[in-house]
Amino acid sequence: MIIVGVDGSRTGLDAAGWAATEAALRQVPLTVAHAVPKWVCEEADGHYAEVGRWLRESAKSVLISARDRALRERPELTVETVLLPGDPRSALVKISENAELLVAGSRGVGGVRGLLVGSVAYGVAAHAVTDVVLVRARPPTPRGEIVVGVDGSPGGVRALGFAFAEAELRGTKLRAVHAWAWPHPSGFEPADRDSELDRSRELNELLAGHRERHPGVEVVPEIVHGHPVEVLREAAAEADLLVLGTHGRSQLAGMLMGSISQAMLHHAPCPLAVIRRDRA
Known part of the structure; x- marks a missing residue:
């Protein structure tokens, strides 16, 4: 129900x-x-x-x-x-x-x-x-893409499972976005090649099991250097659904999904799925 x-x-x-x-x-x-x-x-x-x-x-x-x-x-x-x-x-x-x-x-x-x-x-x-x-904002016609924010936390892992299942159910593409940025007094430190490669490897490891369970889902992994709220808002601009986990500190970059989820309540440009860390 x-x-x-x-x-x-x-x-x-x-x-x-x-x-x-x-x-x-x-x-x-x-x-x-x-x-x-x-x-x-x-x-x-x-x-x-x-x-x-x-x-x-x-x-x-x-x-x-x-x-x-x-x-x-x-x-x-x-x-x-x-x-x-x-x-x-x-x-x-x-x-x-x-x-x-x-x-x-x-x-x-x-x-x-x-x-x-x-x-x-x-x-x-x-x-x-x-x-x-x-x-908040429902696209008038389906756009054929679901976006999921990936951070490696337990809530984020459940969000990935939800997003893959939803993409399979709807027959849409899935964009898995990991945003990362190291705070710095003058803004964010610039990205470096080694960090990009490390995060790309970790992201693909997180996606591997879900890809096996949902082989028909087209997945586009994305590593983006920037503030998570801005990155996710831009990524979801043409999406049918944005999926985020709740609670738990990111194992990839220290991103607090709870705070990001709250911020996206205001800024999500499409329907927002907030996925619980655990289900009873």
Whole structure:
């Protein structure tokens, strides 16, 4: 099962469309979820009864619109809707514990009372026990390439596995990008030939096992000297999906994937997959 959190915004609808395509490719059902304050879900009399009824109707409208968007993209898909009581971050994290994937929009206005989806994106990316895809900008047509950031950390290794499987599922090329740079008071130290060769060898070693398991995936390894955020943003400019791991210090160049993942929440030019280090 894939779960998509929606909020009535355009990015929420784009997330529902992206999640529908992914669910169809994986041949699993899709659940569309929307969160409202707990009191809204309670049938009650009194001063706020009418407000509660109006908010419940609004929430149902959000769910129906997202379900219809998903079915327009993939009419054959099984789609369910669920109204979640409580804070959208904790509610989505809880409901997604046994899901294959949690999808959400990363911009727009969320919840019922103006909660920024940016804060929801941060919350689910940081605390979900499943893998998360945040849809900020969705290409209007498939571009045929997935980009994965490679750093050698345990989270990065899982990200590689996810990216290879996704590329095979979609029949797309995979670009494996390792960005490296040594900090220096005046900027970054220039690259040298030996460092380039060392990193190229290490990158190909990391890719070797995945290539054997996914022989049909075309892989383009890339070693780029520069700041990881800038390198990944440029690499993903024409991609369908950017895949990053979370947590753990890089064994290749000391890159903190947690901080890079957080930065890419703001800068990713395409949907961003944040892959957990471990799955329960």
